[in-house]
Amino acid sequence: MxxxxxxxxxxxxxxxxxxxxxxxxxxxxxPSTPAGVDDVYADALEAARRYPDDDYADFRAAAAAFVDCDSDRVIPTPGGLAAIRLVMELELEPGDEALVPYPSFGEYAREVRLQGATPRFVRYDDCCDLRQVALENCSLAVVCTPNNPTGDVVDPDDLAAFAARCAEAGTTLLVDEAFLGFTERPSAATLDRENVIVARSLTKLFGLPGLRAGFAVATGERRDALETARRAWSLGTPAARVGAYCLRQDxxxxxxxxxxxxxxxxxxxxxxxxxxxxxxxxxxxxxxxxxxxxxxxxxxxxxxxxxxxxxxxxxxxxxxxxxxxxxxxxxxxxxxxxxxxxxxxxxxxxxxxx
Known part of the structure; x- marks a missing residue:
């Protein structure tokens, strides 16, 4: 920063x-949490007397199955916002410009500014219509689906087309899917494009916002960079175990x-x-x-x-x-x-x- x-x-x-x-x-x-969470948490709390296994193999496997991607593409983070910050730390430098939707989650613009970059605000429902020429000066573009606070989801075909234009412009696309788990829509993780990074939050869907569990999904060099940059022991043992358990509660x-x-x-x-x-x-x-x-x-x-x-x-x-x-x-x-x-x-x- x-x-x-x-x-x-x-x-x-x-x-x-x-x-x-x-x-x-x-x-x-x-307002509800999955049955059995209390027992999983109690067992994890006892295991928390030791440092977590920094590989998080079980958490990655559960997250990958949930969004339909390979487990090695999952980057564990303490909540969706932590994934967003990690991406912006990777992609933005002072003087850069980032496309930010409005009205939308206020942390996007704040996180852009904390990197010394400048948010360029675009109506949330116009973002995916932008052509390549409008993206060429943007290091990063953010899409929120469903958008917060309006609740609109982005059509997957429109998002895929926008991701392709971002790639042509050399722009990284960050897709915030914090609430997508409440829908049956596919994750942008299925695009498997090197310029697309997905941020997910677990704890809204499972009624545990204080647990702080989430993840990013990336591929190629960006995946490697995020994995290197993430904090060691980025999830506590209770968050990792409860998160993995919840993701499997179909x-x-x-x-x-x-x-x-x-x-x-x-x-x-x-x-x-x-x-x-x-x-x-x-x-x-x-x-x-x-x-x-x-x-x-x-x-x-x-x-x-x-x-x-x-x-x-x-x-x-x-x-x-x-x-x-x-x-x-x-x-x-x-x-x-x-x-x-x-x-x-x-x-x-x-x-x-x-």
């Missing part, structure tokens, strides 16, 4: 509420995808019909809502008074009248709707989150 850029940098606002008495809809994590994953799809459709219809919110179409475990004539601050405060935290989406570039809500289980989603005013404001007393 560039020392001067670090001194000039700042933190980025995220969702997630630390108050255990609040039902948190500001972070997009699964029935849990299928059930999660089905529930999210059903509840997302129900939430969207109700928010539109009952509250008049303009809700973006989404393939992700969250919905971006334009609250229209309402004051965003009032919406947030009212929900909070009823024990529910909603994400203030005004922190995303160009969004001025939006909130983002996670998609959880049916009972929790009903509490969200009540806190937002569905059903004439009839809510419970805002007690502890379930």
């Amino acid at each position: 560039d020392p001067e850029s670090i001194r000039a940098g700042s933190r980025v606002h995220h969702g997630g509420d630390p108050d255990p008495d609040v039902l948190d809809f500001s972070a997009n994590t699964n 029935e849990f994953i299928r059930a999660t995808r089905s529930r999210v799809a059903s509840e997302r459709a129900r939430l969207r219809e109700t928010l539109d019909a009952e509250l008049g919110f303009d809700v973006c179409d989404s393939d992700a475990p969250y919905l971006l809502c334009d609250v229209g004539g309402r004051d965003v601050g009032d919406v947030l405060a009212s929900a909070r008074e009823r024990g529910v935290a909603v994400r203030d989406a005004r922190t995303f570039r160009t969004l001025e009248s939006h909130v983002r809500v996670a998609v959880k289980d049916r009972d929790s989603n009903d509490r969200l709707l009540a806190a937002l005013g569905v059903g004439a404001g009839d809510t419970d007393d805002g007690g502890g989150a379930s």
Whole structure:
């Protein structure tokens, strides 16, 4: 990272509420975890008395099977954001330019700047339409699928075509698939192109964001460089073992995808019909809502008074009248709707989150 850029940098606002008495809809994590995780974690904690095996063979094998690639292409990282930083440290130098989507995850621009590089912002839904000439001055291009906070997925054929144009321009393509596990869409890891690097997060899909487990997928010289550059013991033993276990829980994953799809459709219809919110179409475990004539601050405060935290989406570039809500289980989603005013404001007393 560039020392001067670090001194000039700042933190980025995220969702997630630390108050255990609040039902948190500001972070997009699964409210459920796979059965058996507690036992795997307990065994791993005992094994954590020794340093992890830095090869992470079992974790790599589980991750590779999950995204359909060879295990030697998997680079273990402590979360998806760690994979993103590792890629940017590899690909960017002071004075470089990186194509960054908006509105999208705020850490992209921050991480670009921490390397002393400059983010060039492009509408997220225009990124994959850029031609080669627009990419030639970019060392790196970022695509988020599904995009956060809008929830759109990129068509795999469009992404493959964009990756080819990036290769022709000498641009590395970083594909952030933090939420793609909630869908049945194929990973960009299947492209197996040397200019494409994928970043994955495990812990959102499996309801364990505090575990900090993720990975990158790369090939050729970039794979070798990432493997060399990653920190030794980059995953703790509990994260590696629980992560590998979760990635193999096929029935849990299928059930999660089905529930999210059903509840997302129900939430969207109700928010539109009952509250008049303009809700973006989404393939992700969250919905971006334009609250229209309402004051965003009032919406947030009212929900909070009823024990529910909603994400203030005004922190995303160009969004001025939006909130983002996670998609959880049916009972929790009903509490969200009540806190937002569905059903004439009839809510419970805002007690502890379930």
